[in-house]
Amino acid sequence: MDERSKDQTLKYDISSNIELGKFFPEKLGVRLPVYVGYSETRIRPQYDPLDPDILLTPLKNAKNQVVRILY
Numbered sequence: 001m002d003e004r005s006k007d008q009t010l011k012y013d014i015s016s017n018i019e020l021g022k023f024f025p026e027k028l029g030v031r032l033p034v035y036v037g038y039s040e041t042r043i044r045p046q047y048d049p050l051d052p053d054i055l056l057t058p059l060k061n062a063k064n065q066v067v068r069i070l071y
Contacts, residue, residue: 006046013039 015037024030047055 008044008046010042010044011040013037 015035018034018036020032020034021030024032047053
């Protein structure tokens, strides 16, 4: 049995620390530190998880055919 991964994985993370107090006048003495973060993971399997013998390849110009793609 082949134990290698049979999917395409796309993963990324973006984060930043921002000091929003700089947008206020200095004499107010406002400090407003903000942390912003975003991450996303997309997994596209090569084979149908419900029926491992079927490839999940999109069909071009497919008419009157049922295509099951899981994202």
